[in-house]
Amino acid sequence: MPSIAVWKFTSCDGCQLTLLDCEDELLPLTEHVRIAHFLEVTSVSEPGPYDISIVEGSVSTPEEAERIRWIREQSAVLVVVGACATSGGIQALRNFADVDEFRSIVYARPEHIATLGTSTPISAHVRVDLELRGCPIDKGQLLEVLTALLAGRKPDLPDTSVCTDCKRRGLTCVLVAHGTACLGPVTHAGCGALCPAVDRGCYGCFGPMNQPNVPALVPLLKRTGMGDDELQLVFRTFNANAEWS
Amino acid sequence: MTNRVLDLGGLDALIGVLREDGRVVVGPVLRDNAITLAELESAADLPGGWGVETGPGHYRVRRRADTAVFGHSAGPQSWKRFLHPPRRTLVTSDGNGFRAAPDPAPDYAFLGVRPCDLAAIAKLRQVIGGRKPFVVAAQCTEPGEVCFCASMGCGPAAGPGYDIALTERIDEQGQRFLATGGTDEGAAVLDRVPARRATPEDTALAEQDVQAAARTMGRAMPELDLRDLLAANRDSAHWEAVAERCLTCGNCTMVCPTCFCVSVEDHTDLDGTAERAQRWASCFEIDFSYLHGGAVRTSPAARYRQWMTHKLGTWHDQFGTSGCVGCGRCIAWCPAGIDITEEAAALTREHGGEQR
Numbered sequence: 001m002p003s004i005a006v007w008k009f010t011s012c013d014g015c016q017l018t019l020l021d022c023e024d025e026l027l028p029l030t031e032h033v034r035i036a037h038f039l040e041v042t043s044v045s046e047p048g049p050y051d052i053s054i055v056e057g058s059v060s061t062p063e064e065a066e067r068i069r070w071i072r073e074q075s076a077v078l079v080v081v082g083a084c085a086t087s088g089g090i091q092a093l094r095n096f097a098d099v100d101e102f103r104s105i106v107y108a109r110p111e112h113i114a115t116l117g118t119s120t121p122i123s124a125h126v127r128v129d130l131e132l133r134g135c136p137i138d139k140g141q142l143l144e145v146l147t148a149l150l151a152g153r154k155p156d157l158p159d160t161s162v163c164t165d166c167k168r169r170g171l172t173c174v175l176v177a178h179g180t181a182c183l184g185p186v187t188h189a190g191c192g193a194l195c196p197a198v199d200r201g202c203y204g205c206f207g208p209m210n211q212p213n214v215p216a217l218v219p220l221l222k223r224t225g226m227g228d229d230e231l232q233l234v235f236r237t238f239n240a241n242a243e244w245s
Numbered sequence: 246m247t248n249r250v251l252d253l254g255g256l257d258a259l260i261g262v263l264r265e266d267g268r269v270v271v272g273p274v275l276r277d278n279a280i281t282l283a284e285l286e287s288a289a290d291l292p293g294g295w296g297v298e299t300g301p302g303h304y305r306v307r308r309r310a311d312t313a314v315f316g317h318s319a320g321p322q323s324w325k326r327f328l329h330p331p332r333r334t335l336v337t338s339d340g341n342g343f344r345a346a347p348d349p350a351p352d353y354a355f356l357g358v359r360p361c362d363l364a365a366i367a368k369l370r371q372v373i374g375g376r377k378p379f380v381v382a383a384q385c386t387e388p389g390e391v392c393f394c395a396s397m398g399c400g401p402a403a404g405p406g407y408d409i410a411l412t413e414r415i416d417e418q419g420q421r422f423l424a425t426g427g428t429d430e431g432a433a434v435l436d437r438v439p440a441r442r443a444t445p446e447d448t449a450l451a452e453q454d455v456q457a458a459a460r461t462m463g464r465a466m467p468e469l470d471l472r473d474l475l476a477a478n479r480d481s482a483h484w485e486a487v488a489e490r491c492l493t494c495g496n497c498t499m500v501c502p503t504c505f506c507v508s509v510e511d512h513t514d515l516d517g518t519a520e521r522a523q524r525w526a527s528c529f530e531i532d533f534s535y536l537h538g539g540a541v542r543t544s545p546a547a548r549y550r551q552w553m554t555h556k557l558g559t560w561h562d563q564f565g566t567s568g569c570v571g572c573g574r575c576i577a578w579c580p581a582g583i584d585i586t587e588e589a590a591a592l593t594r595e596h597g598g599e600q601r
Contacts, residue, residue, distance in 0.1 A: 028515040144512070151513040160495060160530040163580075167499030168331035168525050172279040172321045175580050177304045185494035185580050199277070210531050213492050213545065216581055220302070 002051035002150070005037035007071055009057025009064050010091055010119060014136040015082035016040050016056050021139055032150055048074030052149055058084040060091055060119040072126035079145055080122045083135040083238040087207050090135075092119040092241035119241065130155065133188050133206040135238040141190050158189050159210040162202050166193035174201055181224040183234065186212035186244070207239035214245040248443035249424045249435055251411075256314070256422055257288035258438045259381070259409075263354040266434075268379060271327055272356035273317065278306055280320040282327075285356060292317065299389045299463075299573065301582030311415045315357055318389030319572040323502035324355055324366055329373050332524040335509070340517040354379040358407070360400035361385075361392070361572040365502035367406050371564055372505045379430070382407035386414070386454040390463035391573030393586055397466060399570040401458035403427075409435060412451035423451040464586045466571065467593045475558035478592050479550070487588055488545035490581045495527030497575035497583070498552060503568050506533070528552050553585060 006016055020040065022029070036046040053075035059065050072078055083089050094102075095118045103110045122128055132141050141157065148155035158164070162184035166173070174180040174196050182201030184193070188209045195202050208214075214235070221231060235244050251259065263270045264286070272285045275292040285291065291314040298305045299318060309316050327350070334346040355378050358366070363382050370377070385394070385401035394400030403410045408431030411422040423443055426432030467474075498504040508526035513519045526533055528551050534542040542548050560568030569585070576584045 025515060032515055147513050147515060150515075151519075153511060153513060156510045156512070158530065158532065160527070160532070161492070163494040163496050164499065164525075164527060164530065167496060170281070170322060170326060170331070172277040172281060173304075173496065173578055173580070176302055176578055177277070177279045177306075177321065182580075185492040185496070211493065211543075211545070216490050216492050220580055 001032065001034045003036040003046070004033045004052045004054065005048070005050040005071075005075070006035075006040070006054045007037070007056065008039065009055065009068070009085065009122070010060040011057030011082065011084040011089065013040065013056070015085075015132075015134075016054075018081075018137050018139050018142055019054070022143060025143055029146065033146075050075050052077045052079065052146075055080045055085050055122055056082050058088045058091060058119045058121060059116070059125055060094075061115050063114070065116070065125060068122060068125050077129045077149060078122075078126070079130045079132065080128050081132045081137045081142065083133065083205060083207060084119075085122045086131045086133055086242075087121050087239040088119040088241035090238055090240070093236060094119055095241055096236070121241070130157070132157070133190055135205040138190050138192065140192070160189050161185050161209050162187045162189050162191065162193055162196075162206070165189050165191070166196050169193050169197065171196050174199060175220065175224070179224050181221050181226055181234070183217070186214050186217050203234065203237065205238045207242045208244045212244060248448055249438075249440035250443050250447050251422045251424050251438060251440045253288055253314075253420055255438055255440050256291075256411075259424075259434070260285055260288055260356065262434055262437045263356070263379065263381075267352055268354040269351040270354045270356055271324075273315070273320065275306065279304065280306060280317045282320070282322045282324070288314070291315075291357070296387075297389060299391045299577045301391065301576050301584050302578075302580050303582070304577050312420055313413055313415055315383040315411070315413045316387055318385075318387070318392055319359060319361065319574050319577075321500060321574075321578060323500065323572070323574065324358065324362055324378075325369060325502050325504075327353055327355070328366065328369060328375060328378065329505060329525075332522055334520055334522045336521040338519040340519075348375075350376065352376070352379075354381065356381040357383045357411075359383060359385055359394075359572070360403040361394040361397075361570040362502055363403055363406050364394075364397075364399035364570040365572065368503045368564070368566060368568065368570065369505060371566075372503075379434075380407045380409075382410040382427075384410055384412040384451070384455050386412065386458050388458050388462050389573060391576040391584075392462050392571065393464040393466055393573060394571035395459045395462045395465070396468070396586075397567065397569055397571035401462075402455045407431070412455060414450060414454060423447050464573065464576075464584070466569075466586050467590050469593060471557040471567070471589060472559075472561045474589065474592055474596070475554045478596055479554075481592060481595065483588070483592055483595055484546035484550045486591075487549050487583060490583055491529075491545050491549050492581055493529045493545045493548055494580065495529040496578050496580065498527040498529060499525060500574040500578040501556075502570065502572060502574065504556075508533070528555070553588065556585070557589065
């Protein structure tokens with residue numbers, strides 16, 4: 001039975017929880033894989049090597065930069081999950097600021113804090129086999145990757161716009177029909193157009209699609225009433241460090 | 246065939262008769278601040294008194310001064326959703342061999358089909374086949390700002406293919422629908438609906454309204470051989486100019502009533518079952534042109550050119566007709582408001598096409 005290990009880096013644990021949220025599929029899954037390391041589930045930790053490693057979180061400390069190299073060496077397939085692991089996450093906002101300065105303000109004894117000046121995706125450190133976007137990831141996409149790996153087929157993970165999912169779902173475009181700001185036309189598909197389905201604009205938690213045309217979207221967002229400050233904020237959320245353009 | 250005149254009660258009876266015969270009646274409804282398509286139970290489900298205001302990258306529903314039920318132009322959805330669903334299972338497997346999945350489509354009656362969409366249904370069915378739906382067309386008397394069916398030869402009068410064509414009129418004599426049977430089946434259905442015989446005046450007024458609509462189209466496609474224009478302009482610098490504005494989001498192809506491309510996906514489950522399905526794909530997706538080793542149309546310019554050239558040009562080579570019906574959806578639902586008639590006009594201006 002293939003072994004699976006779930007690893008946490010700098011993150012909120014929400015993406016790991018997505019695996020636990022697979023309630024109906026969790027027990028059948030344990031008949032196909034052996035959970036070798038998954039601290040949210042069990043304190044038992046088996047030594048490597050591992051057939052599949054699922055990595056959540058970004059690299060933001062010197063210790064993490066070392067640990068990811070060890071995990072890569074121990075893993076046949078490395079799957080990175082979530083906005084933190086794929087782009088650096090919210091904590092990548094530090095990449096635009098002076099870490100020493102705010103560390104000295106936040107912590108009473110800043111000398112005890114060992115942190116890097118940047119928060120970076122796993123792919124900046126080691127070779128990654130598959131990535132799942134999102135904050136958090138989509139449960140269906142996670143199961144798609146696991147069932148694909150178990151069957152030895154290529155997972156179906158389109159890198160196009162959220163609009164393709166939105167239109168297939170039969171939703172009315174909130175940008176065109178309601179004048180609601182929406183990042184769907186530049187955002188990576190995979191969520192199933194979750195936010196437009198509840199009458200909200202996409203806020204880009206899946207990060208940029210393949211070749212996004214952000215300069216073409218900016219004037220459309222401005223037409224909905226967004227100013228330059230808001231525009232900067234909306235692209236500096238979950239995937240601040242990602243290459244939007 | 247004798248023309249009839251139905252009032253709103255007659256239209257309601259028509260829906261009732263179609264449902265009685267076991268058909269799923271689909272028509273326009275007001276939903277999510279748009280006029281979309283959904284199953285109708287009665288004429289009360291129709292968007293009476295609602296119209297639309299459209300423009301490039303713009304769509305708003307608005308209250309009308311009257312109670313017209315067909316007083317709107319093309320909305321975010323087309324009949325493609327029902328004839329060619331966004332996702333459809335093709336083959337399933339329980340681990341021991343494969344089974345073709347049954348086609349779950351019910352016996353549809355489409356009500357309120359615009360002449361542009363009537364033409365689109367014919368073009369789509371030419372490609373995908375399938376059972377012919379029962380069609381109650383609604384002739385167009387009030388085109389929208391992004392409409393250009395007249396210049397595509399697809400409206401505002403209903404062409405062939407309908408079972409019944411309705412023309413709505415509201416005046417001092419009230420709200421009524423001139424009904425024309427287009428097939429024996431349509432005429433038989435009309436016979437079961439309470440209606441009066443149409444007078445020559447009823448018919449003349451309806452013709453006059455539809456003819457007037459042809460003169461109020463919001464847009465027009467340039468009058469020249471579009472197939473030649475596009476074939477001659479493969480290397481035009483204009484494609485790069487469009488690409489600057491194009492989001493490559495794929496909305497135009499998804500809302501297009503004739504864009505039929507699909508991608509095939511395989512799924513395997515933990516219990517040993519598997520499924521192969523098709524889903525709407527778009528030529529704006531980079532993976533759409535993925536061949537061994539990589540995608541062949543990676544630039545946005547190449548992808549826009551592919552879509553427009555196929556739609557207006559090579560569709561003729563493939564199917565003997567244009568792929569465009571002039572419904573204007575790609576203009577309204579493009580977030581960036583890229584206008585296919587304007588891009589065709591720009592190519593014509595830059596390269597001086599022969600006027601027809």
